[in-house]
Amino acid sequence: MTLPWLTGAKEHINRTIEQQRLGHALLIVGTEGVGKQQLANWLARRLLCLGPDAGQACGECRSCRLMGGASHPDFFPVGIPEDKKEIPVDAIRALSEKLVLTPGIGSNRIGLINEAEAMNINAANALLKTLEEPADNAWLILVSHQPARLPATIRSRCQPITLHPPERPIALDWLAEHCPNHQREQLAQALSLSGEAPLAARELLEEDGLEFGIQVLDALLAIAQGQPVTSRIDEYWWKSPARTWRWLALWSSVLVRHAHRLQSEQLPLDRKLPSGLDPRGMAGLWEQALSGRALSASSVRHDLLMIKWLLEWEAVNHGGTSN
Ligand SMILES: [Zn+2]
Known part of the structure; x- marks a missing residue:
């Protein structure tokens, strides 16, 4: 899958390689769904390729074929x-142990750490040692959408590469090609809800169902206006808990920013957000939705967790406290 908005970043990296200024530790940052992993994989292939052509992996050498087979x-x-x-x-x-070995095929070894912010403190300390003594032919690529959660000692040892979302028309054209069953207006809504990150917008449209997301939002708004929780939730919510939690997390993030009066979000179909929300209570709900999402593959009772979440949402709206 080609992501046209990565071209600038690739050209920048190629210039850095030509000038032999590419750091042995790189930190690719940017909002979720902007293409960081794709850029990291492109760079790994590029560095491992035995005969790169015009700044790209050739796609044909032994190294490229093995990368294609993920082995x-x-x-x-x-x-x-x-x-x-x-x-x-x-x-x-x-x-770290693998990175110091002699390369098996070409002259480079590559380590790639996805969601690097999720390293626990011991993992981060272990990585620090590797960063302090980089091997000549080893390259480390860290990918993170929350680099602030990484220890400063790690960040300061990495060369940063920041990926920005593309301009709206470029994102819309790409989405129109990859989500042909949606109207242009829906594509624009999905982009607004995804921080303009096209891959995240595509996931909202194709996997999470924007229409279902709007149903969830409407249920939340109805509960905020006094409708009972039980009248607004049905089995469909916990049939695919990952999807529901994702929407609850997304709406929570919008509502947290709204509670802090940080920005007025562009909501689908001109929905109005409730006023006077308690920012702390809302932040707690956001946290819970993210935890629910992380647990979505496990066998916990998502129905109970979701009802508890909605009761707290009700309390946040009616001056109660959420804990
Ligand atoms: Zn190649």
């Missing part, structure tokens, strides 16, 4: 294990 012996991706909420120290230690 390259010199490429070490790390992320949050499926059953965990953070990157454990063992994963970083294993990565």
Whole structure:
């Protein structure tokens, strides 16, 4: 999948490589769904390729073929294990050990840490040691949408690469091509709700269902106006908990900013947000929705968690406290 708005960043990286100024530790940052992982993978292929052509991996050499099959012996991706909420120290230690070995195919080894902010403190400390003594032929690429959560000692040792969302017309054209079943107006709404990040907008449209998201918002607004929680929730919500939690988290983030009077969000179909929300209570709800999302694959009772969440939402709107 080609992401046209990454071209500028790729050209910048290629110039840095030509000038031999590419740091051995890179930190790719930017909002969720802007294409950070795609850029990181492009760079990993580019650095591992045995015969890069015009600043791109050739796609044909042994290294490129192995990358295509996700079995390259010199490429070490790390992320949050499926059953965990953070990157454990063992994963970083294993990565560090592999990075100092002699490359198996070309001359470089690449470590890639996705969601680097999820490293626990021990993992971050272990990584720091590797960053302090970089091997000549080893490159570390960190990807993070919340770099502020990384220790300053790690950030200061990385060369930053910031990805910005594309201009609206470019994002709309790309979305129109990849979400052909949606109207232009829906594409624009999804972009507004995704911080203009096209991949996040596509996920909202294709996987999370913008219409369902609006139903969730309407249920929240109805409860805020005094309708009982039980009248607004149905089984569909916990049939795919990941989707529902994602929407609850997204609306919570909008409502937190609204409670702090930070900005007036562009809501779908001109919905009006409730006034006088308690920012702390709202922040607590946002946190809970994110936890719910992280637990969505586990066997907890999502129906109970969601009803509890909605009762707290009701309390936040009626002067009660949420805890
Ligand atoms: Zn190649």
